Amino acid sequence: MSPKDTRLAGRRALVTGSTGGLGVAIAKALAAEGAVVVVSGRDKTRGDAVVADIRSAGGDAAFVAADLGAGGDAARRLADGAVEAAGGIDILVNNAATLLMPTPTADVSEQELRDVFGVNVFAPFLLTGALAPRMVDHGGGAVVNIGSITGLRGSSGSAVYSANKAAIHSFTQSWADEYGPHGVRVNAVAPGPIGTERQAEFADHIAPTLSRLPSRRVSTPEEVAAAVVFLVSDDAANIHGTVLSVDGGWAAT
Known part of the structure; x- marks a missing residue:
């Protein structure tokens, strides 16, 4: 298949947290579609x-280093560096996240709270604020935020992470209303457990729920990445502010 036949030919995407896990699958899926x-x-x-x-694999990519836990200047430098590396950004995938092992609320330190919110909430807020107006100026674009099923349905020990992802879902709806009229669509994907090395550390915690899921299994990174590709493509041209669950039916149990 030639680049002109792919859904995202001519578009330029930034995927945060794309050196491992789900982010790699998203980056490769977008590149395979021509971005x-x-x-x-x-x-x-x-x-x-x-x-x-x-x-x-025949795609086009560049690397821009960023530590999104380092504060607002780091997020703004990433925005500028991505625009320079790709000649502009039409697609932003806010994927980078710090995971916190299930922990009782009283045992979460203030530093852990700051670290997790810094990467999971502050960074996507600042990046979107830096890049979405540029998309507007250049005729439009798409933002996909990686939320979580825990942002829709919290559980014991996950208060911090659930609050992070609930914020991401709220951002999604607010930004859809803010930027949608100007040509930038904003949506989110809410995965359940994913078969990555990092999430394997949570296997014992989620095992009881997996046994009740309609799918009876975790999602693959590629399945979640396919949802991202759909939401940034023209196939989703009139979808704004949605949170698409890719969770094997977790939300239904």
Whole structure:
């Protein structure tokens, strides 16, 4: 298939947290559909490896390093660096997140609270504020926020992470109303458990629920990435402010 036949040909995407896990799958899926992808994360070696994989498959990608836990200046530098690397940004996927193992509320330290909110809430807010107006100026674009089923349905031990993702879902609706009339669609994907190395650490915590899911299994990173591709493509041209669950039926149990 030639680039002109793919759904995202000519578009330029930034995927935060795309040096591992779900972010890699999203970056590769967008590149496979013709987008120029800016891979981002803290580790240049891992980022360069993702870029090499994309290029070896016939795609186009570049790496821009960023530590989104370092505050607003880091987010703004990433926005500027991504625009420079790709010649502009039409697609933003706010994927980077810090996970916190299930922890009783009283045992969460103030520093952990600041660290998790810094990456999971402040960074996507600042990045969207930096890039969505540029999309408006250039005729439109799409933002997809990676939320979580825990943002729709909290559980014991997940108060911090659930609150983070509930904020992401709320951002999604607010930004859809703010930017949608100006040509920038904003939506979210709310995964349930995903088969990544990082989430394998939570296997014992989620096992009782998995046994009750309609699908009886976790999602693959590629299944979640496919939902992202759909939401940024013209196939979803009139979808604004939705939170699309990819959870094997978790929300239904």
